[in-house]
Amino acid sequence: MSEEHAHIVPYKTFMGIWIALLILTGVTVWVAQYNLGPLNIWVALSIATLKSALVVAVFMHMKYESWLFKIALLSALAILAIFIGLTFFDVLYR
Amino acid sequence: MSGHVHKDYTGAKFGMWLFLFTEVLLFGGLFILYSVYLARYPKEFITAGKELNVWFGGGNTLVLLTSSLFVAVSITALRRGAKKLCLGLLGGTIACAAIFMINKYFEWSAKIHHGIYPGSAHLKELQPGEMVFFNIYYLTTGLHGIHVVIGGLVLAWAMLLIKSDRINADDWVILENAGLYWHLVDLIWIFIFPLYYLILH
The missing domain is CATH 1.20.5 (Single alpha-helices involved in coiled-coils or other helix-helix interfaces)
Structure with a gap:
C-alpha cells in the first residue's frame, strides 16, 4: 500500500472524549434550569459547538x-x- | 496474477466529507428556519417547547453519544486485528440506533395521542407560533430519524463486509466512511437536543 495511512487512535483517547461529551451534556441540562434570558440560547449553542468540535476533531479524525x-x-x-x-x-x- | 489494486483513501474520504457538507447545509437550513421563527415568536416557542419531554431527548442524547464512541473504537479495533471486538461494537451501535428509534416511537406516539401532529385539528387551535414550532420539530427530528435508520443499515452492511473480510485491517475505508456518516447523525442531534428540548425550559 503506497498511500500513507493515518495513525491509529488509541481507545483511551476515544474514552476521554466520550466522558467529556457526557459532562458537557450534563452542563447543558444544568444551565438550562436557570433563566438567563437571551443568554440561555448562546450558552446552549456554545456548548453544542464545543461538543461538535470534539466529535469532528477526534471521532471523525479531522485532527x-x-x-x-x-x-x-x-x-x-x-x-x-x-x-x-x-x-x-x-x-x-x- | 492479481494486479495491484489502486486504493485512493484520500479521495474516498474526501468524497464522503463533501457529501457530509451537503448534509450540514441541509440541516443548517432547518436550523435557520428554527431561529428565524424563534426570533419572531419567542413566547409561543417557550409554551410549545415545554410540551417536549427532556427525558426522551436527554436519553436519546446519551444513546447517540455512546453509539458514536462504539463506531470510533470499532475502527481502532479492526485496525489492531480485533475483528470480533469490532463486530461487537458495531452490533452495539446498531442496537443504539434501534433504542433511539424505539424512544422516538414512544415520544411521537404520546404527542400524536395528545393531538399534536402536523395538520391536526388541535394544532390549528393553538397560536400560529406554537403550530410553527411543532411543524419544524416534526420536520427536523423526522428527517434526523430517517438518517438514524439509514446509518444503522449502512453499518449493518459494513458488518457483513467485515465478516467476509472485504473490510479488513488493511482496507477499512468503507467502515471509516460509514462511521463518518454515523458521527454526522450524532452531530446533528447535539444541536437538536438543546434547541428543541432545553432552551425553552
Whole structure:
C-alpha cells in the first residue's frame, strides 16, 4: 500500500472524549434550569459547538487529516455562517 | 496474477466529507428556519417547547453519544486485528440506533395521542407560533430519524463486509466512511437536543 495511512487512535483517547461529551451534556441540562434570558440560547449553542468540535476533531479524525480536509471543512462552515448571517441581516433589520 | 489494486483513501474520504457538507447545509437550513421563527415568536416557542419531554431527548442524547464512541473504537479495533471486538461494537451501535428509534416511537406516539401532529385539528387551535414550532420539530427530528435508520443499515452492511473480510485491517475505508456518516447523525442531534428540548425550559 503506497498511500500513507493515518495513525491509529488509541481507545483511551476515544474514552476521554466520550466522558467529556457526557459532562458537557450534563452542563447543558444544568444551565438550562436557570433563566438567563437571551443568554440561555448562546450558552446552549456554545456548548453544542464545543461538543461538535470534539466529535469532528477526534471521532471523525479531522485532527489527523491533511490541510485539504481542514480547509474544506472551514469553507463549508463559512458558507453556512454566510447563510445564517445574511438571513438575520434581513430578519432583524427589515 | 492479481494486479495491484489502486486504493485512493484520500479521495474516498474526501468524497464522503463533501457529501457530509451537503448534509450540514441541509440541516443548517432547518436550523435557520428554527431561529428565524424563534426570533419572531419567542413566547409561543417557550409554551410549545415545554410540551417536549427532556427525558426522551436527554436519553436519546446519551444513546447517540455512546453509539458514536462504539463506531470510533470499532475502527481502532479492526485496525489492531480485533475483528470480533469490532463486530461487537458495531452490533452495539446498531442496537443504539434501534433504542433511539424505539424512544422516538414512544415520544411521537404520546404527542400524536395528545393531538399534536402536523395538520391536526388541535394544532390549528393553538397560536400560529406554537403550530410553527411543532411543524419544524416534526420536520427536523423526522428527517434526523430517517438518517438514524439509514446509518444503522449502512453499518449493518459494513458488518457483513467485515465478516467476509472485504473490510479488513488493511482496507477499512468503507467502515471509516460509514462511521463518518454515523458521527454526522450524532452531530446533528447535539444541536437538536438543546434547541428543541432545553432552551425553552
